[in-house]
Every structure is written in C-alpha cells, then in structure tokens.
Amino acid sequence: xxxxxxxxxxxxxxxxxxxxxxxxxxxxxxxxxxxxxxxxxxxxxxxxxxxxxxxxxxxxxxxxxxxxxxxxxxxxxxxxxxxxxxxxxxxxxxxxxxxxxxxxxxxxxxxxx
Amino acid sequence: xxxxxxxxxxxxxxxxxxxxxxxxxxxxxxxxxxxxxxxxxxxxxxxxxxxxxxxxxxxxxxxxxxxxxxxxxxxxxxxxxxxxxxxxxxxxxxxxxxxxxxxxxxxxxxxxx
Numbered sequence: 001x002x003x004x005x006x007x008x009x010x011x012x013x014x015x016x017x018x019x020x021x022x023x024x025x026x027x028x029x030x031x032x033x034x035x036x037x038x039x040x041x042x043x044x045x046x047x048x049x050x051x052x053x054x055x056x057x058x059x060x061x062x063x064x065x066x067x068x069x070x071x072x073x074x075x076x077x078x079x080x081x082x083x084x085x086x087x088x089x090x091x092x093x094x095x096x097x098x099x100x101x102x103x104x105x106x107x108x109x110x111x112x113x
Numbered sequence: 114x115x116x117x118x119x120x121x122x123x124x125x126x127x128x129x130x131x132x133x134x135x136x137x138x139x140x141x142x143x144x145x146x147x148x149x150x151x152x153x154x155x156x157x158x159x160x161x162x163x164x165x166x167x168x169x170x171x172x173x174x175x176x177x178x179x180x181x182x183x184x185x186x187x188x189x190x191x192x193x194x195x196x197x198x199x200x201x202x203x204x205x206x207x208x209x210x211x212x213x214x215x216x217x218x219x220x221x222x223x224x225x226x
Contacts, residue, residue, distance in 0.1 A: 042117070098161065
C-alpha cells in the first residue's frame with residue numbers, strides 16, 4: 001500500500017533554532033498536509049499543499065510540495081518550547097464525497113530551552 | 114458541541130472481550146472517519162461514513178471490527194473478541210466539507226491485556 005517515509009524518528013534542537021523535516025512517498029499524492037499531535041490529543045492541521053512546487057507559510061511554519069509530487073518538507077523557524085510534539089506528513093486520497101488520509105510515522109521534536 | 118468528543122478516554126479490556134468506542138462528531142458534520150494509531154506510528158484509516166452510509170470500510174483489519182452510525186450523527190466502533198494487537202489509540206474525525214474542516218477527537222486509548 002501507499003507509504004509515507006519520515007526520518008529521523010526524533011529531533012532535538014535548541015530554542016530559537018530553525019528545523020527542517022522531510023517526507024517522501026512511494027506514490028504520488030495530489031494533496032500533502034502537515035499535522036502536529038500533542039500527547040493525549042488528536043492531530044491538528046498545520047499546512048495544506050495542493051499544487052506541485054507550491055510553497056506555503058503559516059506564521060513560523062513554511063512547507064513545500066515537491067515537483068515530483070512524491071515529497072514535501074516542513075520548516076519551523078525560531079523554535080519555541082510549545083513547538084514540542086509529533087509532526088506528521090499526510091497524503092490525501094479521495095473516498096466517497098470526502099478524502100482519507102495516509103500518514104507517515106511522524107517525527108518527535110524536542111526543544112531545549 | 115465545540116469539538117469531536119470520544120468516550121471513554123481509556124479502556125482496558127481482557128483478551129476476548131468485546132468493546133464499544135463512541136464518537137460524537139461536531140454538530141452538522143456529515144463526514145465521519147475512524148483511524149487507528151498504534152504506539153509510535155501515524156494514524157491509519159479504518160472506515161468512513163457520509164451521514165449514515167458507510168462508504169468506505171477498506172481499512173478495517175478484520176471482521177471483528179464493526180462500525181455504525183445509524184442516525185448520521187453519533188458513531189460507534191465495536192471490536193469483538195479483542196486481541197493484544199488491537200491495543201492502540203482509536204481516533205475519530207469529522208468534517209463538514211474537505212480537509213480544512215477535518216477535526217480529530219482526542220481518541221480512546223484501548224489496552225488489551
């Protein structure tokens with residue numbers, strides 16, 4: 001089946017640093033998304049990307065949809081302690097009148113004060 | 114309600130027991146999804162409802178898993194004869210339309226002992 005690959009599994013950075021996360025896929029997706037999950041909570045949507053090559057920002061977050069439609073990256077600038085959490089990339093596949101998500105395994109981000 | 118509500122938050126079941134997990138979607142959301150998240154993994158799609166119709170159940174891992182949404186609002190995910198490999202967080206999401214309205218609940222953590 002479709003798989004999204006995220007590595008490394010964990011990242012440790014100093015507060016104030018920038019961090020970049022990658023996601024690659026064995027299949028083409030027409031929509032890529034980035035989610036953040038805090039402990040004991042469900043994933044929350046950060047950024048959605050709809051076109052190959054698209055670069056989108058949301059505050060300190062910037063994400064790009066790769067030209068091949070098989071990869072994406074997420075940048076977080078000037079990290080702060082509340083950036084701690086698990087970051088998932090996801091691809092969207094149509095189902096019925098909506099879409100279902102295929103997630104990567106996630107990257108756990110730790111921010112040292 | 115304001116968000117997607119899931120109950121119980123935690124469930125411990127003895128192997129072989131049946132369990133029922135409840136999801137209250139955001140009022141008016143016609144699409145409802147169930148995902149399974151094993152420890153250290155991303156969520157995996159189980160099934161999707163549009164109103165009361167179950168349009169996609171391709172992710173249900175076995176015939177021990179059954180979901181229903183009889184009146185197009187509250188949904189129940191039932192797992193019969195639970196096994197240890199069923200231990201996971203079960204996430205429910207609802208959507209009015211498209212991915213931006215796709216809101217996850219906090220999940221039910223199921224532990225089978």
